[in-house]
Amino acid sequence: MSDAFSWLYSDVVKDHFMNPKNVFNPNEGFTFDAEGLTGNVKCGDQMLFMLKVADDVIIDVRWKTYGCASAIASTSMLSEVVKGLSLREAYNIKPDDIAKRLGGLPDNKIHCSVLGDKALRAAIDDYLTKTGREGEFRNEGVKIICTCLNISDRDIEDAVKQGAHNWETLQERTKIGTVCGGCRNAAEELLHEYVHIFAE
Amino acid sequence: MDKRTVYMDYNATTPLHPAVRDAMVADLDIFANASSMHEMGRRARARVEAARVSVAALIGAGTDPERIVFTSGGSESNNTVFATMFHLGRTGTRRGIVTTSIEHPCVLQAAQWLKDEGFPVTFLKVDGYGRVDMDELKSVVGPDTLLVSVMAANNEIGTIQEISEIGRIAKAAGAWFHTDATQAAGKIPVDVEDWQADYLTLSCHKIYGPKGIGALYLRKGAPLEPLIRGGHQEYGHRAGTYNNIGIFGFGAAARLAAEELAEYAHHVSALRNRLREGIVANVPKIRVNGHPVAVLPNTLNVSFPGAEGESILLYLDLAGIEASTGSACASGSLEPSHVLLATGVGPELAHGSIRFSLGRNTTEADVDYVIETLPPIIARLRAMSTVEA
Numbered sequence: 001m002s003d004a005f006s007w008l009y010s011d012v013v014k015d016h017f018m019n020p021k022n023v024f025n026p027n028e029g030f031t032f033d034a035e036g037l038t039g040n041v042k043c044g045d046q047m048l049f050m051l052k053v054a055d056d057v058i059i060d061v062r063w064k065t066y067g068c069a070s071a072i073a074s075t076s077m078l079s080e081v082v083k084g085l086s087l088r089e090a091y092n093i094k095p096d097d098i099a100k101r102l103g104g105l106p107d108n109k110i111h112c113s114v115l116g117d118k119a120l121r122a123a124i125d126d127y128l129t130k131t132g133r134e135g136e137f138r139n140e141g142v143k144i145i146c147t148c149l150n151i152s153d154r155d156i157e158d159a160v161k162q163g164a165h166n167w168e169t170l171q172e173r174t175k176i177g178t179v180c181g182g183c184r185n186a187a188e189e190l191l192h193e194y195v196h197i198f199a200e
Numbered sequence: 201m202d203k204r205t206v207y208m209d210y211n212a213t214t215p216l217h218p219a220v221r222d223a224m225v226a227d228l229d230i231f232a233n234a235s236s237m238h239e240m241g242r243r244a245r246a247r248v249e250a251a252r253v254s255v256a257a258l259i260g261a262g263t264d265p266e267r268i269v270f271t272s273g274g275s276e277s278n279n280t281v282f283a284t285m286f287h288l289g290r291t292g293t294r295r296g297i298v299t300t301s302i303e304h305p306c307v308l309q310a311a312q313w314l315k316d317e318g319f320p321v322t323f324l325k326v327d328g329y330g331r332v333d334m335d336e337l338k339s340v341v342g343p344d345t346l347l348v349s350v351m352a353a354n355n356e357i358g359t360i361q362e363i364s365e366i367g368r369i370a371k372a373a374g375a376w377f378h379t380d381a382t383q384a385a386g387k388i389p390v391d392v393e394d395w396q397a398d399y400l401t402l403s404c405h406k407i408y409g410p411k412g413i414g415a416l417y418l419r420k421g422a423p424l425e426p427l428i429r430g431g432h433q434e435y436g437h438r439a440g441t442y443n444n445i446g447i448f449g450f451g452a453a454a455r456l457a458a459e460e461l462a463e464y465a466h467h468v469s470a471l472r473n474r475l476r477e478g479i480v481a482n483v484p485k486i487r488v489n490g491h492p493v494a495v496l497p498n499t500l501n502v503s504f505p506g507a508e509g510e511s512i513l514l515y516l517d518l519a520g521i522e523a524s525t526g527s528a529c530a531s532g533s534l535e536p537s538h539v540l541l542a543t544g545v546g547p548e549l550a551h552g553s554i555r556f557s558l559g560r561n562t563t564e565a566d567v568d569y570v571i572e573t574l575p576p577i578i579a580r581l582r583a584m585s586t587v588e589a
Binding site: 014064071 | 508547
Protein backbone atom coordinates (compact mmCIF):
# COMPACT_ATOMS: atom_id res chain seq x y z
CA MET A 1 0.00 0.00 0.00
CA SER A 2 0.95 3.62 0.30
CA ASP A 3 4.60 4.09 1.29
CA ALA A 4 3.71 7.51 2.63
CA PHE A 5 1.49 5.90 5.22
CA SER A 6 4.32 4.13 6.96
CA TRP A 7 5.88 7.25 8.44
CA LEU A 8 2.71 7.99 10.35
CA TYR A 9 1.88 4.53 11.72
CA SER A 10 3.44 1.08 11.74
CA ASP A 11 2.28 -1.71 9.42
CA VAL A 12 0.55 -3.37 12.35
CA VAL A 13 -1.41 -0.21 13.09
CA LYS A 14 -2.31 0.09 9.45
CA ASP A 15 -3.51 -3.50 9.33
CA HIS A 16 -5.70 -3.08 12.42
CA PHE A 17 -6.98 0.24 11.12
CA MET A 18 -7.94 -1.25 7.77
CA ASN A 19 -9.38 -4.47 9.21
CA PRO A 20 -10.35 -3.79 12.80
CA LYS A 21 -11.13 -6.93 14.81
CA ASN A 22 -14.15 -7.48 17.07
CA VAL A 23 -16.02 -4.33 16.08
CA PHE A 24 -19.59 -4.39 17.38
CA ASN A 25 -22.08 -5.21 14.65
CA PRO A 26 -25.74 -4.73 15.62
CA ASN A 27 -26.86 -7.47 13.21
CA GLU A 28 -24.68 -10.08 14.83
CA GLY A 29 -26.78 -10.50 17.99
CA PHE A 30 -23.83 -10.19 20.34
CA THR A 31 -24.86 -10.36 23.97
CA PHE A 32 -22.62 -9.05 26.71
CA ASP A 33 -22.36 -9.09 30.47
CA ALA A 34 -20.77 -5.70 31.02
CA GLU A 35 -19.86 -2.52 29.21
CA GLY A 36 -17.64 0.48 29.74
CA LEU A 37 -17.74 3.86 28.01
CA THR A 38 -15.00 6.45 28.25
CA GLY A 39 -13.82 9.59 26.49
CA ASN A 40 -15.81 12.46 25.17
CA VAL A 41 -16.88 13.25 21.63
CA LYS A 42 -16.12 16.91 22.25
CA CYS A 43 -12.46 15.92 22.53
CA GLY A 44 -12.64 13.88 19.38
CA ASP A 45 -12.61 10.40 20.80
CA GLN A 46 -14.94 8.10 22.67
CA MET A 47 -14.73 4.37 23.29
CA LEU A 48 -17.24 1.68 24.24
CA PHE A 49 -16.10 -1.79 25.32
CA MET A 50 -18.46 -4.78 25.76
CA LEU A 51 -17.48 -7.98 27.55
CA LYS A 52 -18.83 -11.49 27.64
CA VAL A 53 -17.53 -13.17 30.82
CA ALA A 54 -17.59 -16.76 32.11
CA ASP A 55 -15.87 -17.92 35.30
CA ASP A 56 -14.03 -14.59 35.56
CA VAL A 57 -12.55 -15.09 32.10
CA ILE A 58 -13.25 -12.77 29.19
CA ILE A 59 -14.57 -15.12 26.52
CA ASP A 60 -15.50 -12.52 23.93
CA VAL A 61 -15.47 -8.76 23.39
CA ARG A 62 -16.89 -6.15 21.06
CA TRP A 63 -16.17 -2.46 20.86
CA LYS A 64 -17.17 0.75 19.16
CA THR A 65 -15.30 4.00 18.84
CA TYR A 66 -15.53 7.51 17.59
CA GLY A 67 -11.86 8.10 17.14
CA CYS A 68 -8.75 8.43 15.06
CA ALA A 69 -6.76 5.70 13.34
CA SER A 70 -4.65 4.90 16.38
CA ALA A 71 -7.74 4.70 18.60
CA ILE A 72 -9.25 2.21 16.17
CA ALA A 73 -6.04 0.21 15.83
CA SER A 74 -5.16 0.11 19.51
CA THR A 75 -8.65 -0.92 20.53
CA SER A 76 -8.69 -3.59 17.85
CA MET A 77 -5.37 -4.91 19.18
CA LEU A 78 -6.56 -4.71 22.77
CA SER A 79 -9.72 -6.62 21.89
CA GLU A 80 -7.62 -9.46 20.47
CA VAL A 81 -5.27 -9.53 23.45
CA VAL A 82 -7.91 -9.68 26.20
CA LYS A 83 -9.84 -12.64 24.82
CA GLY A 84 -9.11 -15.59 27.08
CA LEU A 85 -7.59 -13.49 29.84
CA SER A 86 -8.95 -13.49 33.36
CA LEU A 87 -10.64 -10.27 34.44
CA ARG A 88 -7.72 -9.58 36.74
CA GLU A 89 -5.14 -10.08 34.00
CA ALA A 90 -7.11 -7.88 31.62
CA TYR A 91 -7.45 -5.18 34.27
CA ASN A 92 -3.70 -5.04 34.57
CA ILE A 93 -2.88 -4.65 30.89
CA LYS A 94 -0.82 -1.54 30.36
CA PRO A 95 -1.47 0.83 27.47
CA ASP A 96 2.28 0.61 26.80
CA ASP A 97 1.93 -3.13 26.11
CA ILE A 98 -0.66 -2.41 23.46
CA ALA A 99 1.43 0.37 21.93
CA LYS A 100 4.42 -2.01 21.80
CA ARG A 101 2.41 -4.75 20.12
CA LEU A 102 1.34 -2.17 17.55
CA GLY A 103 4.97 -1.42 16.78
CA GLY A 104 4.74 1.92 18.54
CA LEU A 105 2.46 4.93 18.21
CA PRO A 106 3.39 8.55 17.56
CA ASP A 107 3.88 10.44 20.85
CA ASN A 108 0.78 12.51 20.42
CA LYS A 109 -1.27 9.36 19.86
CA ILE A 110 -0.26 7.42 22.96
CA HIS A 111 -3.37 8.66 24.70
CA CYS A 112 -5.51 6.80 22.14
CA SER A 113 -4.27 3.48 23.50
CA VAL A 114 -4.89 4.75 27.02
CA LEU A 115 -8.47 5.40 26.04
CA GLY A 116 -9.07 1.76 25.03
CA ASP A 117 -7.49 0.61 28.25
CA LYS A 118 -9.72 2.91 30.30
CA ALA A 119 -12.83 1.68 28.49
CA LEU A 120 -11.81 -1.93 29.16
CA ARG A 121 -11.26 -1.22 32.83
CA ALA A 122 -14.60 0.60 33.01
CA ALA A 123 -16.24 -2.49 31.52
CA ILE A 124 -14.53 -4.79 34.02
CA ASP A 125 -15.54 -2.47 36.88
CA ASP A 126 -19.08 -2.58 35.52
CA TYR A 127 -18.97 -6.38 35.62
CA LEU A 128 -17.64 -6.38 39.17
CA THR A 129 -20.34 -3.95 40.27
CA LYS A 130 -23.05 -6.02 38.63
CA THR A 131 -21.79 -9.12 40.42
CA GLY A 132 -21.58 -7.49 43.83
CA ARG A 133 -17.76 -7.15 43.85
CA GLU A 134 -17.45 -3.40 43.35
CA GLY A 135 -13.90 -2.11 43.39
CA GLU A 136 -12.26 -5.54 43.78
CA PHE A 137 -9.28 -4.74 41.53
CA ARG A 138 -9.06 -1.12 42.53
CA ASN A 139 -5.54 -1.13 43.76
CA GLU A 140 -4.07 -3.48 41.19
CA GLY A 141 -1.65 -2.50 38.56
CA VAL A 142 -1.11 0.94 39.95
CA LYS A 143 2.11 2.78 39.37
CA ILE A 144 3.52 5.00 42.09
CA ILE A 145 4.18 8.44 40.65
CA CYS A 146 5.01 10.43 43.78
CA THR A 147 7.36 8.22 45.77
CA CYS A 148 7.57 10.65 48.68
CA LEU A 149 3.87 10.44 49.44
CA ASN A 150 3.07 7.11 47.77
CA ILE A 151 0.61 8.62 45.29
CA SER A 152 -0.29 6.42 42.31
CA ASP A 153 -1.55 7.02 38.78
CA ARG A 154 -4.92 5.71 39.97
CA ASP A 155 -5.01 8.36 42.71
CA ILE A 156 -4.41 11.04 40.07
CA GLU A 157 -7.12 9.55 37.88
CA ASP A 158 -9.57 9.58 40.79
CA ALA A 159 -8.67 13.15 41.68
CA VAL A 160 -9.30 14.25 38.08
CA LYS A 161 -12.66 12.48 38.05
CA GLN A 162 -13.50 14.35 41.26
CA GLY A 163 -12.74 17.72 39.73
CA ALA A 164 -9.00 18.35 40.00
CA HIS A 165 -8.34 19.67 36.52
CA ASN A 166 -5.08 21.53 37.02
CA TRP A 167 -1.88 21.18 38.99
CA GLU A 168 -3.01 23.40 41.85
CA THR A 169 -6.27 21.57 42.47
CA LEU A 170 -4.53 18.21 42.05
CA GLN A 171 -2.01 19.22 44.72
CA GLU A 172 -4.76 20.45 47.00
CA ARG A 173 -6.52 17.13 46.75
CA THR A 174 -3.58 14.73 46.85
CA LYS A 175 -0.61 16.76 48.16
CA ILE A 176 1.33 15.30 45.24
CA GLY A 177 4.75 16.79 44.61
CA THR A 178 4.75 18.79 47.82
CA VAL A 179 7.85 17.12 49.24
CA CYS A 180 10.69 16.79 46.72
CA GLY A 181 8.72 17.82 43.65
CA GLY A 182 10.61 15.37 41.45
CA CYS A 183 7.45 13.76 40.11
CA ARG A 184 5.94 16.94 38.73
CA ASN A 185 6.65 16.32 35.03
CA ALA A 186 5.36 12.75 35.08
CA ALA A 187 2.36 13.75 37.18
CA GLU A 188 1.47 16.68 34.93
CA GLU A 189 1.62 14.46 31.88
CA LEU A 190 -0.85 12.06 33.48
CA LEU A 191 -2.98 14.94 34.68
CA HIS A 192 -3.20 16.31 31.14
CA GLU A 193 -4.06 12.87 29.81
CA TYR A 194 -6.77 12.19 32.37
CA VAL A 195 -8.28 15.65 32.02
CA HIS A 196 -8.55 15.01 28.30
CA ILE A 197 -10.20 11.64 28.79
CA PHE A 198 -12.43 12.26 31.78
CA ALA A 199 -13.00 15.94 32.22
CA GLU A 200 -13.13 17.93 29.00
CA MET B 201 -1.17 -1.82 -10.81
CA ASP B 202 -0.29 1.75 -10.06
CA LYS B 203 -2.31 3.16 -7.25
CA ARG B 204 -4.58 5.95 -8.26
CA THR B 205 -3.75 9.28 -6.65
CA VAL B 206 -6.23 12.12 -6.47
CA TYR B 207 -4.75 15.27 -4.98
CA MET B 208 -7.42 17.49 -3.40
CA ASP B 209 -5.30 19.56 -1.06
CA TYR B 210 -4.50 22.56 -3.27
CA ASN B 211 -5.22 25.01 -0.43
CA ALA B 212 -2.30 23.44 1.43
CA THR B 213 -0.02 23.82 -1.54
CA THR B 214 0.06 23.43 -5.32
CA PRO B 215 2.37 21.69 -7.76
CA LEU B 216 4.41 23.86 -10.10
CA HIS B 217 2.55 25.01 -13.20
CA PRO B 218 4.42 23.32 -16.08
CA ALA B 219 5.16 26.72 -17.61
CA VAL B 220 6.51 27.98 -14.26
CA ARG B 221 8.67 24.90 -14.02
CA ASP B 222 10.00 25.43 -17.53
CA ALA B 223 10.74 29.08 -16.81
CA MET B 224 12.55 28.22 -13.59
CA VAL B 225 14.61 25.49 -15.19
CA ALA B 226 15.55 27.82 -18.04
CA ASP B 227 16.68 30.48 -15.55
CA LEU B 228 18.34 28.14 -13.08
CA ASP B 229 21.80 29.36 -14.04
CA ILE B 230 21.07 33.03 -13.45
CA PHE B 231 23.09 32.91 -10.28
CA ALA B 232 24.56 36.37 -10.05
CA ASN B 233 23.77 38.46 -7.01
CA ALA B 234 21.06 40.82 -8.21
CA SER B 235 22.56 43.55 -6.02
CA SER B 236 25.91 43.38 -7.84
CA MET B 237 26.81 46.27 -10.10
CA HIS B 238 28.48 44.22 -12.80
CA GLU B 239 26.68 43.14 -15.93
CA MET B 240 25.64 39.71 -14.69
CA GLY B 241 24.26 41.27 -11.54
CA ARG B 242 22.38 43.88 -13.54
CA ARG B 243 20.89 41.19 -15.79
CA ALA B 244 19.69 39.22 -12.76
CA ARG B 245 18.27 42.40 -11.26
CA ALA B 246 16.35 43.18 -14.43
CA ARG B 247 14.70 39.78 -14.19
CA VAL B 248 13.85 40.36 -10.53
CA GLU B 249 12.21 43.66 -11.39
CA ALA B 250 10.24 42.11 -14.27
CA ALA B 251 8.89 39.50 -11.84
CA ARG B 252 7.94 42.27 -9.43
CA VAL B 253 5.86 43.90 -12.14
CA SER B 254 4.03 40.61 -12.83
CA VAL B 255 3.23 40.17 -9.14
CA ALA B 256 2.01 43.77 -8.87
CA ALA B 257 -0.21 43.24 -11.91
CA LEU B 258 -1.89 40.19 -10.33
CA ILE B 259 -3.27 42.35 -7.52
CA GLY B 260 -4.03 45.54 -9.43
CA ALA B 261 -1.02 47.36 -8.01
CA GLY B 262 0.12 48.79 -11.32
CA THR B 263 3.75 48.82 -12.18
CA ASP B 264 5.27 50.76 -9.31
CA PRO B 265 7.93 48.27 -8.25
CA GLU B 266 8.39 49.61 -4.74
CA ARG B 267 4.90 48.47 -3.86
CA ILE B 268 5.89 44.79 -3.88
CA VAL B 269 8.30 43.53 -1.24
CA PHE B 270 9.49 39.97 -1.79
CA THR B 271 9.54 37.87 1.38
CA SER B 272 10.01 34.20 2.22
CA GLY B 273 6.25 33.63 2.16
CA GLY B 274 2.87 34.46 3.64
CA SER B 275 3.89 33.94 7.25
CA GLU B 276 6.76 36.40 6.94
CA SER B 277 4.58 38.96 5.17
CA ASN B 278 1.92 38.77 7.87
CA ASN B 279 4.47 38.91 10.67
CA THR B 280 6.15 41.93 9.10
CA VAL B 281 2.87 43.86 9.24
CA PHE B 282 2.30 43.01 12.89
CA ALA B 283 5.89 43.81 13.80
CA THR B 284 5.45 47.17 12.09
CA MET B 285 2.34 47.81 14.18
CA PHE B 286 4.32 46.97 17.31
CA HIS B 287 6.79 49.73 16.48
CA LEU B 288 4.07 52.22 15.52
CA GLY B 289 1.94 51.47 18.56
CA ARG B 290 4.77 51.83 21.04
CA THR B 291 5.12 55.51 20.28
CA GLY B 292 1.83 56.50 18.65
CA THR B 293 -1.58 57.22 20.10
CA ARG B 294 -3.35 54.60 18.00
CA ARG B 295 -2.80 51.11 19.38
CA GLY B 296 -5.97 49.15 18.67
CA ILE B 297 -5.68 46.01 16.57
CA VAL B 298 -8.82 44.52 15.00
CA THR B 299 -8.69 41.11 13.38
CA THR B 300 -10.89 38.02 13.23
CA SER B 301 -11.06 34.72 15.04
CA ILE B 302 -10.65 32.73 11.80
CA GLU B 303 -7.32 34.09 10.57
CA HIS B 304 -4.39 31.86 9.73
CA PRO B 305 -2.43 30.92 12.86
CA CYS B 306 0.43 33.25 11.86
CA VAL B 307 -1.91 36.26 12.08
CA LEU B 308 -3.67 34.96 15.19
CA GLN B 309 -0.40 34.40 16.99
CA ALA B 310 1.13 37.68 15.86
CA ALA B 311 -2.01 39.46 17.11
CA GLN B 312 -1.81 37.52 20.36
CA TRP B 313 1.79 38.67 20.71
CA LEU B 314 0.66 42.31 20.46
CA LYS B 315 -2.07 41.58 23.00
CA ASP B 316 0.53 40.11 25.35
CA GLU B 317 2.55 43.31 24.81
CA GLY B 318 -0.41 45.31 26.08
CA PHE B 319 -2.06 46.34 22.82
CA PRO B 320 -5.86 46.31 22.80
CA VAL B 321 -6.61 43.50 20.34
CA THR B 322 -10.10 42.51 19.16
CA PHE B 323 -10.70 39.12 17.58
CA LEU B 324 -13.98 39.61 15.71
CA LYS B 325 -16.53 36.84 15.73
CA VAL B 326 -17.89 35.53 12.44
CA ASP B 327 -21.34 34.32 11.46
CA GLY B 328 -22.30 30.74 10.65
CA TYR B 329 -20.82 31.12 7.19
CA GLY B 330 -17.54 32.51 8.48
CA ARG B 331 -18.22 36.14 7.60
CA VAL B 332 -17.43 39.24 9.61
CA ASP B 333 -20.46 41.33 10.58
CA MET B 334 -20.11 44.86 9.19
CA ASP B 335 -22.05 46.46 12.05
CA GLU B 336 -19.83 44.77 14.59
CA LEU B 337 -16.75 45.87 12.68
CA LYS B 338 -18.00 49.48 12.63
CA SER B 339 -18.67 49.32 16.34
CA VAL B 340 -15.12 48.28 17.24
CA VAL B 341 -13.13 50.36 14.73
CA GLY B 342 -12.53 53.91 15.89
CA PRO B 343 -10.02 56.71 16.36
CA ASP B 344 -7.79 54.45 18.48
CA THR B 345 -7.62 51.69 15.88
CA LEU B 346 -4.15 51.26 14.45
CA LEU B 347 -4.73 48.23 12.22
CA VAL B 348 -7.59 46.26 10.76
CA SER B 349 -6.40 42.88 9.47
CA VAL B 350 -8.96 40.57 7.84
CA MET B 351 -8.14 37.69 5.53
CA ALA B 352 -9.68 37.96 2.06
CA ALA B 353 -10.67 34.30 1.88
CA ASN B 354 -10.41 31.56 4.48
CA ASN B 355 -8.12 28.60 3.88
CA GLU B 356 -10.31 26.00 5.61
CA ILE B 357 -13.85 26.83 4.54
CA GLY B 358 -13.17 29.13 1.59
CA THR B 359 -15.49 31.91 2.75
CA ILE B 360 -14.75 35.25 1.07
CA GLN B 361 -15.12 38.41 3.17
CA GLU B 362 -16.73 41.67 2.07
CA ILE B 363 -13.23 43.00 1.72
CA SER B 364 -13.89 46.30 -0.05
CA GLU B 365 -16.47 47.21 2.58
CA ILE B 366 -14.08 46.21 5.36
CA GLY B 367 -11.36 48.31 3.71
CA ARG B 368 -13.73 51.25 3.46
CA ILE B 369 -14.63 51.01 7.17
CA ALA B 370 -10.97 50.72 8.18
CA LYS B 371 -9.89 53.66 6.05
CA ALA B 372 -12.84 55.82 7.16
CA ALA B 373 -11.57 55.40 10.72
CA GLY B 374 -8.03 56.31 9.69
CA ALA B 375 -6.66 52.85 10.49
CA TRP B 376 -4.18 50.88 8.41
CA PHE B 377 -5.83 48.04 6.52
CA HIS B 378 -4.12 44.69 5.95
CA THR B 379 -5.57 41.67 4.21
CA ASP B 380 -4.06 38.22 3.96
CA ALA B 381 -4.81 37.28 0.34
CA THR B 382 -2.78 34.07 0.43
CA GLN B 383 -5.80 31.93 -0.49
CA ALA B 384 -7.61 34.53 -2.59
CA ALA B 385 -4.88 35.33 -5.11
CA GLY B 386 -5.12 33.29 -8.26
CA LYS B 387 -8.60 32.06 -7.30
CA ILE B 388 -10.66 35.26 -7.33
CA PRO B 389 -9.90 38.79 -8.58
CA VAL B 390 -7.69 40.69 -6.16
CA ASP B 391 -7.54 44.47 -6.43
CA VAL B 392 -5.67 46.54 -3.87
CA GLU B 393 -7.39 49.71 -5.13
CA ASP B 394 -10.93 48.36 -4.86
CA TRP B 395 -10.09 46.80 -1.50
CA GLN B 396 -8.25 49.93 -0.29
CA ALA B 397 -5.57 47.68 1.14
CA ASP B 398 -2.50 49.30 2.69
CA TYR B 399 -0.87 45.92 3.13
CA LEU B 400 -1.66 42.68 1.31
CA THR B 401 -0.05 39.28 1.81
CA LEU B 402 0.75 36.87 -1.01
CA SER B 403 2.27 33.41 -1.08
CA CYS B 404 3.71 31.94 -4.27
CA HIS B 405 3.29 28.22 -3.62
CA LYS B 406 -0.50 28.56 -3.47
CA ILE B 407 -0.55 29.77 -7.08
CA TYR B 408 1.41 26.95 -8.75
CA GLY B 409 4.80 28.50 -8.06
CA PRO B 410 7.72 27.49 -5.84
CA LYS B 411 7.77 27.45 -2.03
CA GLY B 412 9.87 29.80 0.06
CA ILE B 413 8.83 32.96 -1.73
CA GLY B 414 5.99 35.37 -1.07
CA ALA B 415 5.31 39.06 -1.12
CA LEU B 416 3.91 41.91 0.86
CA TYR B 417 2.14 44.67 -1.02
CA LEU B 418 2.80 48.02 0.57
CA ARG B 419 0.72 51.07 -0.34
CA LYS B 420 2.72 54.22 -0.96
CA GLY B 421 3.01 55.99 2.37
CA ALA B 422 2.24 52.96 4.49
CA PRO B 423 5.01 52.49 7.07
CA LEU B 424 7.08 49.34 7.19
CA GLU B 425 9.52 48.23 9.85
CA PRO B 426 11.86 45.59 8.46
CA LEU B 427 11.64 42.21 10.10
CA ILE B 428 15.00 41.33 8.61
CA ARG B 429 17.67 44.01 8.76
CA GLY B 430 21.08 44.19 7.21
CA GLY B 431 20.78 45.16 3.58
CA HIS B 432 19.35 47.59 1.10
CA GLN B 433 17.40 44.95 -0.84
CA GLU B 434 13.68 45.40 -1.43
CA TYR B 435 14.09 49.18 -1.10
CA GLY B 436 15.34 48.68 2.45
CA HIS B 437 12.19 46.85 3.51
CA ARG B 438 13.64 43.38 3.67
CA ALA B 439 17.31 42.47 3.78
CA GLY B 440 18.79 39.31 2.30
CA THR B 441 20.27 38.34 -1.05
CA TYR B 442 17.65 38.21 -3.77
CA ASN B 443 16.12 34.73 -4.10
CA ASN B 444 16.59 34.79 -7.88
CA ILE B 445 14.98 31.52 -8.82
CA GLY B 446 12.12 31.88 -6.36
CA ILE B 447 11.39 35.40 -7.55
CA PHE B 448 11.53 34.36 -11.23
CA GLY B 449 9.16 31.49 -10.47
CA PHE B 450 6.83 33.87 -8.61
CA GLY B 451 6.82 36.24 -11.58
CA ALA B 452 5.89 33.43 -13.97
CA ALA B 453 3.26 32.02 -11.59
CA ALA B 454 1.67 35.45 -11.05
CA ARG B 455 1.54 36.17 -14.77
CA LEU B 456 -0.11 32.80 -15.49
CA ALA B 457 -2.50 33.13 -12.55
CA ALA B 458 -3.72 36.45 -13.92
CA GLU B 459 -4.02 35.14 -17.48
CA GLU B 460 -5.78 31.93 -16.50
CA LEU B 461 -7.97 33.26 -13.68
CA ALA B 462 -11.31 33.18 -15.53
CA GLU B 463 -10.68 29.77 -17.06
CA TYR B 464 -9.45 28.42 -13.73
CA ALA B 465 -12.47 29.65 -11.79
CA HIS B 466 -14.83 28.22 -14.38
CA HIS B 467 -13.04 24.85 -14.36
CA VAL B 468 -12.68 24.34 -10.61
CA SER B 469 -16.07 25.71 -9.60
CA ALA B 470 -17.86 23.28 -11.96
CA LEU B 471 -15.87 20.39 -10.48
CA ARG B 472 -16.30 21.59 -6.91
CA ASN B 473 -20.06 21.85 -7.44
CA ARG B 474 -20.11 18.36 -8.93
CA LEU B 475 -18.23 17.07 -5.88
CA ARG B 476 -20.53 18.87 -3.46
CA GLU B 477 -23.66 17.58 -5.18
CA GLY B 478 -22.23 14.07 -5.38
CA ILE B 479 -21.39 14.00 -1.68
CA VAL B 480 -24.74 15.52 -0.68
CA ALA B 481 -26.58 12.94 -2.80
CA ASN B 482 -24.59 9.94 -1.62
CA VAL B 483 -23.74 10.57 2.03
CA PRO B 484 -26.68 11.16 4.39
CA LYS B 485 -26.64 13.62 7.30
CA ILE B 486 -23.77 15.87 6.37
CA ARG B 487 -23.17 19.56 6.76
CA VAL B 488 -21.48 21.69 4.11
CA ASN B 489 -19.45 24.40 5.82
CA GLY B 490 -18.66 27.90 4.59
CA HIS B 491 -20.63 30.47 2.64
CA PRO B 492 -22.91 29.05 -0.09
CA VAL B 493 -22.04 31.79 -2.62
CA ALA B 494 -19.17 33.94 -1.35
CA VAL B 495 -16.75 31.05 -1.34
CA LEU B 496 -13.53 30.23 -3.16
CA PRO B 497 -14.35 28.34 -6.37
CA ASN B 498 -12.13 25.39 -5.43
CA THR B 499 -12.96 24.76 -1.77
CA LEU B 500 -15.43 22.36 -0.19
CA ASN B 501 -15.51 21.73 3.55
CA VAL B 502 -17.88 19.05 4.82
CA SER B 503 -18.70 17.74 8.29
CA PHE B 504 -19.60 14.08 8.65
CA PRO B 505 -21.33 13.56 12.01
CA GLY B 506 -20.45 10.25 13.65
CA ALA B 507 -17.17 9.83 11.76
CA GLU B 508 -13.87 11.18 13.05
CA GLY B 509 -11.83 13.35 10.70
CA GLU B 510 -8.42 11.71 10.94
CA SER B 511 -9.92 8.29 10.33
CA ILE B 512 -11.79 9.60 7.27
CA LEU B 513 -8.62 11.28 6.04
CA LEU B 514 -6.50 8.15 6.41
CA TYR B 515 -9.06 5.83 4.81
CA LEU B 516 -9.18 8.31 1.93
CA ASP B 517 -5.39 8.36 1.86
CA LEU B 518 -5.28 4.58 1.65
CA ALA B 519 -7.57 4.89 -1.37
CA GLY B 520 -5.18 7.44 -2.90
CA ILE B 521 -7.24 10.54 -2.13
CA GLU B 522 -5.24 13.36 -0.57
CA ALA B 523 -7.45 15.75 1.40
CA SER B 524 -7.15 17.60 4.67
CA THR B 525 -8.94 17.45 7.98
CA GLY B 526 -10.66 20.41 9.52
CA SER B 527 -9.36 19.08 12.79
CA ALA B 528 -5.70 19.52 13.54
CA CYS B 529 -5.68 16.19 15.39
CA ALA B 530 -3.37 14.57 12.87
CA SER B 531 -0.87 17.37 13.14
CA GLY B 532 -0.45 16.97 16.86
CA SER B 533 -3.07 19.15 18.47
CA LEU B 534 -6.21 17.57 19.86
CA GLU B 535 -8.14 20.78 19.38
CA PRO B 536 -10.69 20.89 16.58
CA SER B 537 -10.47 23.57 13.88
CA HIS B 538 -10.67 27.09 15.31
CA VAL B 539 -12.35 28.21 12.09
CA LEU B 540 -15.19 25.70 12.28
CA LEU B 541 -15.68 26.37 16.00
CA ALA B 542 -15.88 30.11 15.23
CA THR B 543 -18.66 29.48 12.71
CA GLY B 544 -20.68 27.75 15.43
CA VAL B 545 -20.00 24.19 14.33
CA GLY B 546 -19.84 22.25 17.59
CA PRO B 547 -16.70 20.33 18.54
CA GLU B 548 -18.42 17.00 17.77
CA LEU B 549 -18.94 18.09 14.17
CA ALA B 550 -15.68 19.97 13.84
CA HIS B 551 -13.76 16.78 14.72
CA GLY B 552 -15.37 15.05 11.76
CA SER B 553 -14.71 17.57 9.00
CA ILE B 554 -12.81 17.24 5.76
CA ARG B 555 -11.58 19.93 3.39
CA PHE B 556 -11.43 19.09 -0.28
CA SER B 557 -9.57 21.78 -2.22
CA LEU B 558 -9.46 21.36 -5.98
CA GLY B 559 -7.04 22.76 -8.51
CA ARG B 560 -6.23 23.33 -12.13
CA ASN B 561 -5.18 19.68 -12.57
CA THR B 562 -8.35 18.20 -11.05
CA THR B 563 -10.47 16.22 -13.51
CA GLU B 564 -14.07 15.06 -13.59
CA ALA B 565 -12.80 11.49 -13.19
CA ASP B 566 -11.00 12.56 -9.99
CA VAL B 567 -14.21 14.02 -8.60
CA ASP B 568 -16.21 10.94 -9.54
CA TYR B 569 -13.62 8.71 -7.88
CA VAL B 570 -14.03 10.66 -4.62
CA ILE B 571 -17.82 10.50 -4.89
CA GLU B 572 -17.56 6.74 -5.35
CA THR B 573 -14.93 6.14 -2.64
CA LEU B 574 -16.14 8.39 0.17
CA PRO B 575 -19.66 7.04 1.00
CA PRO B 576 -18.57 3.51 2.05
CA ILE B 577 -15.79 5.03 4.20
CA ILE B 578 -18.26 7.23 6.06
CA ALA B 579 -20.75 4.36 6.36
CA ARG B 580 -18.06 2.09 7.78
CA LEU B 581 -16.84 4.62 10.35
CA ARG B 582 -20.39 5.46 11.37
CA ALA B 583 -21.14 1.76 11.84
CA MET B 584 -18.28 1.42 14.34
CA SER B 585 -18.96 4.77 16.00
CA THR B 586 -20.27 5.41 19.50
CA VAL B 587 -21.85 8.58 18.14
CA GLU B 588 -25.13 8.74 16.24
CA ALA B 589 -24.81 10.43 12.85
